[in-house]
Amino acid sequence: MIILGVRNSLKEHNYNYYERGVSLISDYVYDLTLKYLRCLEEIFEDKTKNTPTRTVGVNPNRNSGFKSNESSSRKHFETITHKNRMYSLDNSYSKEDLLDWEKRIQKILGTSEIAYTCELKYDGASINLTYENGEFVRAVTRGDGFQGDEVTTNIRTIKSIPLVPNGDFVANFEMRGEIILPLDGFEKMNEERVANGEEPYKNPRNTASGSLKLQDSGEVTKRPLDCLLYQLVTDERKYASHFESLEAARKVGFKVPKTIVLAKSIEEVFAFVNEWDTKRHDLPYETDGVVIKVNSFQQQDELGFTSKAPRWAIAYKFKAEQVSTKLNDITYQVGRTGAITPVANLEPVHLAGTVVKRASLHNADQIEKLDIRINDTVFVEKGGEIIPKIIAVDFTKRSENSEPTQYATHCPECNTELVRKEGDAKHYCPNEFGCAPQITGRIQHFISRKAMDIDGLGGETVDLLRKEGLIQNYADLYELTIEQIIPLERMAEKSAQNMINGIEKSKEIPFEKVLYALGIRFVGETVAKKLAKHFKSIDNLMTANFETLVAVDEIGDRIAQSIIDFSNDLGNIQLIDRLKSYGIQLEVSAESLENQSDKLAGKVFVVSGVFHQMSRNELKKAIEDNGAKVSSSISKKTNYVVAGDNMGPSKLAKAESLEIPIISEQDFIDMIS
Template sequence: MMRQKIEQLREQINDHNYRYYVLNDPLIGDYEFDALLRELQELEKAYPEFDDPNSPTHRVGSDATNEFRTVEHRYPMLSLSNTYSLDELHEFDVRIRKEVEPVEYVCELKFDGTAISLTYQDGRLSQSVTRGDGTRGDDVTANVRTIRTVPLRLAGDDYPSFFEIRGEVLMPFRSFERLNREREDIGETPFANPRNAAAGSLKQQSSAETARRELDCTLYALVGDKLPFETHYESLQAARRWGFKVSDQISLCRSIDEIDAFIRHWDKARYDLPFATDGVVIKVNRFADQNRLGYTAKAPRWAVAYKFKAEQARTRLLSVDFQVGRTGAVTPVANLDPVPLAGTTVKRASLHNAEQIALLDIRLGDMVYVEKGGEIIPKITGVDLSERPAGSEPFKFITHCPECGTELVKYEGEARHYCPNPSHCPPQIVGRIVHFISRKAMNIDGLGEETVQLLYDSGLVADIADLYRLKREDLVDLPRLGEKSADNILNSIRKSLNVPFDRVLFAIGIRFVGETTAKTLAAQFKSLDALAAATPEELATAEDIGERIAVSVRDYFLDPANLDILERLKASGLHFEAGESARLSDRLDGKKIVISGTFERHSRDQLKQLIEAHGGKNQGAVSSNTDYLLAGNNIGPAKLTKANKLGVKIIGEADFERIIAGEAVGEKEHDEIPVAEQSSSEKKEEPSENNSKQRTLFG
């Protein structure tokens, strides 16, 4: 009875998910949808025996580290022949008609994302593999399950028992812009275009991070030995019925004139789409005709991709401004003679950094060529040297901060220049305050960027800690504020004292520490004192914490100005420790455990929770102070080798269950553990233990 209830809820949620994300025709609101999802989550928690990897509750992803397995494609993922010429496209049509007449084509938009192949068995998603080299790709199933437009179970009952469907994982412009803002906010280099962002997001080590990236997926080709269709177009309509997101921008064409018209239309209309496209794919429709035409070694003879030419404008570079961000990164921005480009008027364009300016030899007064990278960000791609003004001089990048006058620095391995004066550079100070009050940080309402600037200019706030000293009389007389606004701001500041430790850690603005990294650090170190006392080697034992983040965290706590701010924040009552979770026993008290591989009865998240619930501590890498390596199937060989070298006890899932039940456990035989191929993430040597004593900085 309960299993039936769970299955009904899953079916109901999948249907609402399809209507919202694919059809854009929701039947219920977010509140009702979230209530259904919470009900399912609670039932699955109460009845773990009915867990299903394709349940909609798994769409949120996991914080466990993925170790991507390389697999061979059952059917090779070939590339398409490309052309930028309508004349060549017409020649393609002539070649086809010599062998197939009459011929019918399907014209589709060519999506600018990353290719994916999805395998379905008995109507359920079983595997998702990247293109790779066309013959072998990476298994990214856990990450693809988080994409809302990928059905985990198919609708209807007329689908083949086994088939593959190919498509493109995309990052919509909205998600791309949000992601780049977040990356710039923590000092990361923004992605150049949505295609790179989609590819990077699909290969995140944490599927929870992939879920947060808000990817989309459009499917465009069924593959299988015995598909019950005569045409490609018919197969796409069936795929749409089964719950796949299939593009609406598809047309049946029976002449080259109709193909030309489709291309002309979308060469302009593509700028109104919410995602990036870079051309049109033309495919012969009938499968029998495709089989007759066959393949070359690299591409099908029955299809071709016509690539749009990047729309380019030519205009004059008037001047260059330099913007300083919260992390001190200095970004040069070109001011241009206004010029129409891709449906908008472009007045400014990013120049990225000094190296890019020097590479293009861009000079003031030049006539420059401007394109839209990924159809979003205007960028200068070249210079018309024939119109360079006489006597022009190479551009000189600034040597000192335009805001505070501090000499700029350029860190090893970084392309950008930085102002190393975070405590006294106005835009860095204001930027940190704006970040601190943001919704995902302290969520202080009523304080927008303009109000923060006003508070700073008025001398009322010089850093984030000063927010908690504000009084009603400080605010009521400020421009655009009044008694009601002042009360709302102060109430919101008081409410922020309830924000949990991981969000406080994100809010204080350590460079490279974004929302996900802050959660990882908070879970690993539990308090700001412990985090401040950790060495870079100890920091690097946390999952997904590399050397760059570890050094940045250490440097943050070495700055006396930061320590002063933190002392005042603690005095104001902010949470500097993680809340205690329910303790089930002390059977793992103080034990440090590394998890690797996959398990039959528990997810890695569940195992981590059990370790903490019984008093243990999760580690991301094997070191000399590791007590157990909890090994599942396909364990990484580097972890196993290091555990053997250091004498770390290796246990399996059944052993772990006996330990937390209070039973004695013998040594685990290593040869019983299935070992995976070594992945790049396993090849890195873990840092050695540092036994320095913790120091208390904040209490």
């Protein structure tokens, strides 16, 4: 499969870079390939846990999966857990995307009065600098966002990073930024390397990132690294806005780019984007876009975070490059649910820093809409999805004997005739328990981080276990033994023990995650959480009729029918029975039930402001645990607004105009006590 090939390639590059100190591809090409893999996993619904898209580099606590007789020249840095998670950013690729983002945050905040900061998105290595009592104490790389490598000694060699802020500033804080290598310094380094008969470095970003992992700090000192800071993280409320905090940071010695501006409207944001889309080529650093942030810290607190990114920030990527090439063939891939995705196999062509050989065609309708045919010359670009996509056909170069594409009628893996239900864009292979990619895909989804979170077990190992006949479904995992696993390729006793330990520990995973792990179609994380809370056990859920299911908040006809189909399948019933016998949590635990009630059933709450007895997330969880729903915006359906310090004035005005009760944090605690 394409996914396994791309994933193995990235893992090998990870091993070369992090363990051997060798970079065989540019960091830019690596990142694009990583994004390509992420999109493939989404398209094919692949939920493998141990994949480069869900881990950064080589986790020091896990086996990389590749062995080498060469001793590593890389310094082994201590892994540090970030006090405050380093989130990624949602990307946008058009002015329409930015307008949609603004509408979303205006709805949540209940106001159109929002100011923004506009910052250039520098292409470097993310770093988190920690200061305690006004002194620099630690530097940690971004890593996977949750933890990274401590590189304090090497960071101390960068002269633009102050060890002690020079002036009045907050005492305990984190400063986040990018370690970059200016273009002129990069060119001088390469001139010296060429003069010495050495291979030149590929690009500034890769070189900057690699410099942080050098064993000899003296060598790091010789490199003209710089650090551009873009965010203050602190519990101290000394500054009211992001722009104000950066201005203060600049005054005490932090290198905050002077290109940052305060925009009072989205039109001013557009003006900044237009200006730098042209001027970026004259910068002394590499940049690939603009980061737009809500300026007010109070509004940032109101907006909060999704599971992946802050709602109050978004990255605008400059326009994608477009090329033309020949479409050699169309092949078909099978996802874990049996969904078929057509893939265009292209004449290799350079696009945005990497060689493109494949592009997604999405479904039969897309092929028909663009009238895509084998041997056509097609236009390809990397747009909002990052994965290369065909956007048009050059009909002037089409052969006279060209014939329309006939979409596949049978599964490319098991040869079962494909089906397409009314209203569905995709074709499906109905051979759920006999089609290899579906079998592997369901198990990979089951073990993924957001599901059963099984350590020591990755997608490639799952595929190997299936091919060896050791597993055919996720219940089989709980019958594996160390003796069965050790003989497998690239598997040592320690790795086998880690896998067994991970499988055993997954028996502690709560019911809502187990329900998501089962892979019921249309039952994602949020739906699984609602169903677990309502039905309390898998037995109650699987015996529920259609009317009972659709009566649950936000459960529609499609989800209800999918649950019924799953529950009526004999194979699924047998799997559930087996999982019960292994001790998997298939009902809400007594401990969880103790913290839940129906005291607030049917009520809708909006949370606004800063709280002291509970964090915002704890408050929202307490609302949901007591049967109510949390909404991000105030409407006529809102029953209560829980107001903390600095409640948004627009929300306050709207609540008062609708005569919605406004209660304090203590009022709410009393309400559920």
